Amino acid sequence: MLEAEGGRGRLVRGDNRRALAELSYDLTERVTLAYLDPPFLTGRAHEAIVKTGTRARDRPGPLKAREKKFAFDDRWSSRAEYLESIGQRLVLIKELLAPHGSVVVHVDPKTSHYVKVLGDEIFGEDCFASEIIWRYRRWPSKTPNFQRVHDVLLRWRKDAKTKPRFNVPYEPLAASTLATWGTNKQRAVFEKDGRRARSSTTEEATKGVPMGDVWEIGVIAPVSRERTGYPSQKPEALLERLILALSDEGEIVLDPYAGSGTTLAVAARLGRTFVGIDQSEVALGIATARLEAAGVRFSAARATSGPTNGAPKASIARSA
Ligand SMILES: C[S@@+](CC[C@H](N)C(=O)[O-])C[C@H]1O[C@@H](n2cnc3c(N)ncnc32)[C@H](O)[C@@H]1O
Numbered sequence: 001m002l003e004a005e006g007g008r009g010r011l012v013r014g015d016n017r018r019a020l021a022e023l024s025y026d027l028t029e030r031v032t033l034a035y036l037d038p039p040f041l042t043g044r045a046h047e048a049i050v051k052t053g054t055r056a057r058d059r060p061g062p063l064k065a066r067e068k069k070f071a072f073d074d075r076w077s078s079r080a081e082y083l084e085s086i087g088q089r090l091v092l093i094k095e096l097l098a099p100h101g102s103v104v105v106h107v108d109p110k111t112s113h114y115v116k117v118l119g120d121e122i123f124g125e126d127c128f129a130s131e132i133i134w135r136y137r138r139w140p141s142k143t144p145n146f147q148r149v150h151d152v153l154l155r156w157r158k159d160a161k162t163k164p165r166f167n168v169p170y171e172p173l174a175a176s177t178l179a180t181w182g183t184n185k186q187r188a189v190f191e192k193d194g195r196r197a198r199s200s201t202t203e204e205a206t207k208g209v210p211m212g213d214v215w216e217i218g219v220i221a222p223v224s225r226e227r228t229g230y231p232s233q234k235p236e237a238l239l240e241r242l243i244l245a246l247s248d249e250g251e252i253v254l255d256p257y258a259g260s261g262t263t264l265a266v267a268a269r270l271g272r273t274f275v276g277i278d279q280s281e282v283a284l285g286i287a288t289a290r291l292e293a294a295g296v297r298f299s300a301a302r303a304t305s306g307p308t309n310g311a312p313k314a315s316i317a318r319s320a
Contacts, residue, residue: 002288005297009264009274013284016256016277017085020092023254023275031096031275032165032251035242035263036089037106037234039074041082046071046231048282069282071231072259083114089256090122096254097158100165102129102246104155106234112152123156129164130155133214134238153242169245170208215241228286230260239266247272261287268296 002011012019039046048071076082086105093103103123107115112131120128132153140147157164173181185206186199217237220227226236239262247253249271255263258276264287267274274291278284288298 002298004268004274004291005299007273008268008296009276009291011258011261011264011284011287011291011298012275012277013279013281014277015279017088017092019277020089020096020256024092024095027096027252027254027275029096029098030252031093031254032098032101032247033243033272034093034097034101034103034254034256035106035239036086036093036103036255036257037232037259037263038086038089038257039072040108040232041076041079041111042074044075045073048231048286049229050282050286051229066229071282072280079111079114082111083118086115087118087122090119093254093256094122094158098251099159099162102155102157102164104132104153104242104246106134106151106153108151109148112154116154119154119156123158124160126160127157128154129157130213135214135216136219138219155246165246165248165251167245167248169211169241171211172208173206211241211245217241228260228290230283230286233260234262236262236266239263240270243267243270243272258287259283261290265290265294268294 001013004010012023047068049066050069052065052067076085090103090105097103103119105115105119116128116131130153132155134151134153136149136151138149173183181199181201183205184201185204187202188199189197191197215238217235220233220235227233243253243263243266247267251272252275253263253267253272254275256277258264258278259280260283261276264274264276268291276287278287292298
């Protein structure tokens with residue numbers, strides 16, 4: 001395990017089922033947001049394209065040499081095995097979530113309906129909070145079908161009876177609303193019989209409308225500085241929106257499928273305490289470098305096993 005100085009977070013290398021069980025020693029009911037971006041049941045192994053750091057002088061093409069490295073395996077004997085694996089992690093994560101916390105599982109339309117049923121079984125239907133559609137634009141593929149241009153993010157709250165952490169995000173007003181009402185806040189007006197009348201405007205500037213559950217956010221461009229070469233890397237803008245809405249500064253954000261460390265880097269930048277787990281050496285190498293570039297300093301590595309004498313091993317400070 002790598003521990004960040006100043007209690008800013010930690011990175012654990014290994015299978016997340018074991019690591020999540022071990023984190024229960026000191027993180028039970030302390031995590032405000034858990035974001036899971038597991039492999040998507042693609043049936044193949046995925047490679048990262050990493051810079052080796054040396055110039056490829058002898059060859060034309062890019063100045064920096066790049067090589068492909070095995071990143072992670074996404075081959076399963078069956079869908080049932082895949083779902084069982086996700087379910088085992090969700091059960092452990094439920095224990096780590098604070099009563100006001102929530103979990104977001106990022107999947108694609110091939111599996112989202114199965115994962116929705118699984119999550120409802122584990123958290124309870126009344127804890128299901130939202131299905132967010134992340135809509136993106138990408139190069140069209142040749143297919144006798146509508147282009148697949150969205151992922152699905154399923155969110156459950158830990159406890160339906162506790163007010164969840166939710167900082168309302170806003171999105172811009174529709175062009176037609178702006179044309180009719182301008183940029184001032186509208187006030188809903190009701191007739192005596194309770195029917196809606198024409199709204200009026202106030203002096204106050206509008207923040208926009210409370211964010212809906214369909215998000216249009218661009219994928220990472222091939223030439224973007226954000227791109228790490230890790231397969232399935234998610235855009236920082238997506239994680240920023242989730243983290244700002246679903247956690248406060250100083251709270252703990254967990255990503256047990258950390259990959260290139262997108263969640264962790266954004267969480268650190270936004271003053272949250274990050275906890276990342278991944279079993280891929282390549283992933284953790286990229287995530288560590290990314291966090292260090294964002295100003296996080298790591299102290300010496302240490303073993304990941306749980307406490308031996310009842311004392312918690314990890315040291316994320318408890319808030320007063
Ligand atoms: C889709 S990628 C995550 C990408 C990440 N969100 C990003 O933006 O870079 C899934 C990651 O889960 C990791 N993973 C898969 N199964 C795991 C397991 N059982 N334990 C720990 N990590 C696992 C893989 O190594 C891979 O890095």
